[in-house]
Amino acid sequence: MTTQAPETKIVESYRIACDGGEGPLGHPRVWLQIPEDLGWVECPYCDCKYIHKDFEGKV
Template sequence: MPAGDTQSSDSTTAAPTTITPTEIIHVDQRVVACDGGEGPLGHPRVYLRIPDREVMCPYCSRLFVVNEGVGPADGH
């Protein structure tokens, strides 16, 4: 690199990636179960708690969004 060049060749600094949801599912509860769908493309069933407005499944990237008017979680 020429003197005074400020570009870094460090490959460990990368821009954060944004995961695009595979599907957006609107729900009326704060705890949802996701198994990735039927068939061979599914995954183990996981239960996801939605503390605020939405949560994404760590296996299949489905995005679960709480509908307006749903109250807070009941603590269970």
């Protein structure tokens, strides 16, 4: 059983950066690579789920 990510963002690039988005309350910036066959990735710090626009509605 999987738990839903706290936030989901649709992105246009397969390589994105996540810093938590809350200034000093965020987390260190990490670069994430969305697998082209999967179409999504989750941030290991904040669990934000990034979905590539080509996979929107399919994930």
